[in-house]
Amino acid sequence: MRKADRGPYVLLTKLFLRQFLENDLLSPDGARSQMLAIVGGSVISLTLFISMFTSAGYAMSIMMPGEAAVLTLSDKFLYVSLAMLVTALVAAAQWDALAIDYRDAVILQPLPIRPAVLRFAKLSAVAALGAGVAIAVNIFPAIIFPWMLAFAVPQMHAWQVLQLILTQFVITVSAATFGFLTVIAVREWASALLGPNWFARVSPWIQTMAIVLIGSAILLLPMVSTRVGQRGMSGWRLDLPSTACVGVYESATGGFLAELPRRPMTKGQEGRERP
Numbered sequence: 001m002r003k004a005d006r007g008p009y010v011l012l013t014k015l016f017l018r019q020f021l022e023n024d025l026l027s028p029d030g031a032r033s034q035m036l037a038i039v040g041g042s043v044i045s046l047t048l049f050i051s052m053f054t055s056a057g058y059a060m061s062i063m064m065p066g067e068a069a070v071l072t073l074s075d076k077f078l079y080v081s082l083a084m085l086v087t088a089l090v091a092a093a094q095w096d097a098l099a100i101d102y103r104d105a106v107i108l109q110p111l112p113i114r115p116a117v118l119r120f121a122k123l124s125a126v127a128a129l130g131a132g133v134a135i136a137v138n139i140f141p142a143i144i145f146p147w148m149l150a151f152a153v154p155q156m157h158a159w160q161v162l163q164l165i166l167t168q169f170v171i172t173v174s175a176a177t178f179g180f181l182t183v184i185a186v187r188e189w190a191s192a193l194l195g196p197n198w199f200a201r202v203s204p205w206i207q208t209m210a211i212v213l214i215g216s217a218i219l220l221l222p223m224v225s226t227r228v229g230q231r232g233m234s235g236w237r238l239d240l241p242s243t244a245c246v247g248v249y250e251s252a253t254g255g256f257l258a259e260l261p262r263r264p265m266t267k268g269q270e271g272r273e274r275p
Contacts, residue, residue: 008113009121016125019097034219037233043086043136051141054078055148063152065260072149072257076168076249078225079141081242083134083172085221088179089214090133098184099191126184134176142169150253155260167252175245 054075063071091098100108100122108118146164150156191199192208228237237243 003240009117009124012108012113012118012121013124013128016097016122017128020094020125020129021241043133044140047082047137048140048144050082050140051079051144053169055145058148058152060154065153065155068149068153069255069258071268074225074228075247076144076246077228077242077247078221079138079145079168080245080249081221081225081240082141082218083137083176084179084242084245085214085218086137086179087130087176088183089211089218091130091180092207092210092214094129095183095203095210098187130177131181134180136175137176138169138172142172153257153260156257160256163253163256167249169243170247171252175242176227178241178245186210 058068100118144164145168146161149164150161187203187206188201194202231237
């Protein structure tokens with residue numbers, strides 16, 4: 001990028017980022033910082049509660065490595081799917097702001113700004129939105145889940161806990177990126193296929209349908225992610241993107257959890273092992 005384009009690029013990126021917080025209930029002169037703090041705090045608090053609630057059982061029991069390897073598949077599937085769906089929902093909610101709309105084109109294109117700078121600023125703003133949401137959704141689960149698991153499996157070393165933290169953060173952020181980009185791809189595909197006029201008419205219906213489908217998937221997620229390891233990742237689960245991410249997760253960690261040295265089983269563990 002040329003040095004002369006850096007100033008307009010920065011200003012346009014800030015402008016597009018502000019558009020993500022504007023709606024009919026918040027005026028352009030409204031308290032954007034308070035709105036951002038409320039939304040960000042709500043997302044982080046929700047993921048903190050979910051990660052603490054789902055991982056609390058690990059801190060209150062001792063598990064055999066093989067048992068933990070099977071049981072944790074449900075949590076990994078939950079975290080990956082949640083990251084993917086939440087970012088997809090955010091993208092669907094910002095449907096019209098994800099691309100340069102007619103209003104932006106009418107106002108900004110007559111200005112002495114190169115079209116490439118305008119498009120790059122919009123792309124940077126969309127990338128910043130996706131990255132911010134992906135990090136906010138995954139930062140606490142990536143830390144809490146491995147540490148809670150270490151209480152249930154004392155054989156784990158500190159470097160193995162750190163490996164789990166880094167792996168989960170990378171995998172869940174990648175899943176979140178996939179969900180975000182999928183919604184953008186659907187929007188751009190529909191726009192290219194239908195053309196500007198028809199897309200303007202159909203776009204609100206597509207957005208509404210996307211929000212309803214993604215929201216329903218989030219509500220059904222606790223039921224779908226129950227006993228994933230015991231039921232097996234087969235059938236319709238095998239075709240889900242979340243399953244592929246969990247497979248990459250297991251490959252990245254090398255399945256070390258199941259290979260940890262065994263300790264003598266307690267009576268409770270013996271009871272769980274019986275058919």
